[in-house]
Amino acid sequence: MSTSPVEQSVEVSAAVLKFLATPLHKSFVGGGWVEAEDNQTFDVVDPGSAEKIATVTSFKKADVDKAVGVADHAFQKSGWAKMQVAERAACLHRIADAVETRKADFAAVESLDCGKIYNQALGDVQNFIDTFRYFADLSQAVNYRQVIAVKNHEAWVSRKPWGPCGFIIPWNFPFLLAGWGLAPALAAGNTCVLKPAEDTPLSSLYLCRIIQELDLLPEGVLNVVTGLGETAGAAISQNPKFRRMSFTGSPEVGRMVAEAAGRNLIPVKCELGGKGAAVIFNDVDIQQTAEKLVQAITFHSGQVCCDATRWLIQSDIYDDFVGECVTRMKSVQVGYQMDSKAQMGPVVSSKQRTRVLSYLKKGVADGADLLLEGGEAHVPGKKGFYVKPALLAGSLNNVAAREEIFGPVAFLAPFSSEEDGVRLANDTEYGLGNSVWSKDLQRCARVAEAFVAGNGWINAHNVVVHGVPYGGVGKSGMGGGVVSPDTLNDYLRPISVVRPL
Numbered sequence: 001m002s003t004s005p006v007e008q009s010v011e012v013s014a015a016v017l018k019f020l021a022t023p024l025h026k027s028f029v030g031g032g033w034v035e036a037e038d039n040q041t042f043d044v045v046d047p048g049s050a051e052k053i054a055t056v057t058s059f060k061k062a063d064v065d066k067a068v069g070v071a072d073h074a075f076q077k078s079g080w081a082k083m084q085v086a087e088r089a090a091c092l093h094r095i096a097d098a099v100e101t102r103k104a105d106f107a108a109v110e111s112l113d114c115g116k117i118y119n120q121a122l123g124d125v126q127n128f129i130d131t132f133r134y135f136a137d138l139s140q141a142v143n144y145r146q147v148i149a150v151k152n153h154e155a156w157v158s159r160k161p162w163g164p165c166g167f168i169i170p171w172n173f174p175f176l177l178a179g180w181g182l183a184p185a186l187a188a189g190n191t192c193v194l195k196p197a198e199d200t201p202l203s204s205l206y207l208c209r210i211i212q213e214l215d216l217l218p219e220g221v222l223n224v225v226t227g228l229g230e231t232a233g234a235a236i237s238q239n240p241k242f243r244r245m246s247f248t249g250s251p252e253v254g255r256m257v258a259e260a261a262g263r264n265l266i267p268v269k270c271e272l273g274g275k276g277a278a279v280i281f282n283d284v285d286i287q288q289t290a291e292k293l294v295q296a297i298t299f300h301s302g303q304v305c306c307d308a309t310r311w312l313i314q315s316d317i318y319d320d321f322v323g324e325c326v327t328r329m330k331s332v333q334v335g336y337q338m339d340s341k342a343q344m345g346p347v348v349s350s351k352q353r354t355r356v357l358s359y360l361k362k363g364v365a366d367g368a369d370l371l372l373e374g375g376e377a378h379v380p381g382k383k384g385f386y387v388k389p390a391l392l393a394g395s396l397n398n399v400a401a402r403e404e405i406f407g408p409v410a411f412l413a414p415f416s417s418e419e420d421g422v423r424l425a426n427d428t429e430y431g432l433g434n435s436v437w438s439k440d441l442q443r444c445a446r447v448a449e450a451f452v453a454g455n456g457w458i459n460a461h462n463v464v465v466h467g468v469p470y471g472g473v474g475k476s477g478m479g480g481g482v483v484s485p486d487t488l489n490d491y492l493r494p495i496s497v498v499r500p501l
């Protein structure tokens, strides 16, 4: 591992600087900017420099409840729910257009806010645009009145929007995940209240600013409320006016949100953590496979829910594969996220850095071998939250092999046969994304289908494509996935209409 010299090669536009200079970033409710009743705020920090970049209003329950009331009112009165589908789709395309023409600005805001390498942030912004366009187009192909042929009855299923929908999202992909949540709900005619993570609220507030400036949505259709998880987040999860709830984040909080929504009998979608495996057979190209896995685990500093964090390697290539991974991991350039030479930026916060480092210690204490030491990294001139990538190996019963670390750390272990590889991959409480690596595509298909997970990838990892359902099972999620036709359907309320003949 090496660190790059301090250099900010990505220029931040005047528009972004003006946005960041806003003295207080208020929440966006009913088309306007609203402060918390108690005037409380919290600070947002650039993870790469550890410097404050914004002050944001801290909503409490009463503020959140008002915002949900506004979304409910907009559902009844704004005309959004009853708008022609094509007209609504055009609104979504206009939002995508507006983001597209400001792509660099959104990427800069996202990069500074969550410490994501600027080019990776650009990819997230493109994904947001694609998601809005995908659901805008898909909404026009839905059969909103599906006739069912049954004996002696006339029958059909009509599909309507549900009402106000709540979204709570994490800090690792703030803008991309806002898109995954909002686009299908809006395309279906619902209204939304989104609470971004307190570490990374800026890109969704920037979106609201553009929506307001260009008058892209009726007032109250999209509301973004900022606040802490235990106050604003809890208030979202407990509000009985919502008709759908969507939570993305840790299993611990997901359980609380699901419990609260369950008490109100509100259907909830949970996209949670992961402990993905890569099952690597002895016929792979060792260099190429090692390269791809190292890229995956260092992408966004390993803060990716579906990452391969357990690398299971067929015994006869184990030593060669480990050697290749160690060499490649050592050469990853850690640096400031806006420095174009940096390959891996900081983790999101000092708390997250402590978490990553403590898992290395706990893993070693629990008997793991340290193949690549990891530890704190120092980027000259920057006081941010940097860590070095690390590799552990040993028994998969190790705490670092079982629990989600959420950093650039992989745990390596050998396996003997196909059966053994599948068994080890499935020996986890999580079930989000696993991959299989081999030249034998029949074996790949067999193994991918044998995974007990939402996603099985072949000769690649972290492959999320619009149109293909993405979700988790077990501790990784429940209630349906995202980015597919099923998702749009989740945001449409079915009513069966029947007339005996």
Ligand code: NAD
Residues within 6 Å of the ligand: 168, 169, 170, 171, 172, 173, 195, 196, 197, 198, 227, 228, 229, 230, 231, 232, 233, 234, 235, 237, 248, 249, 250, 251, 253, 254, 256, 257, 271, 272, 273, 274, 304, 305, 306, 404, 406, 432, 472, 476, 477
């Ligand atoms: P987190 O669970 O701590 O926080 C997620 C969100 O929940 C934040 O907005 C937070 O403010 C809010 N929150 C916190 N306490 C709350 C409470 N008591 N009630 C309601 N809301 C509350 O997760 P995180 O640390 O921000 O994100 C990392 C986690 O997210 C990892 O486990 C990761 O795997 C998971 N994740 C999953 C997916 C997926 O698609 N499956 C995608 C991204 C991240």
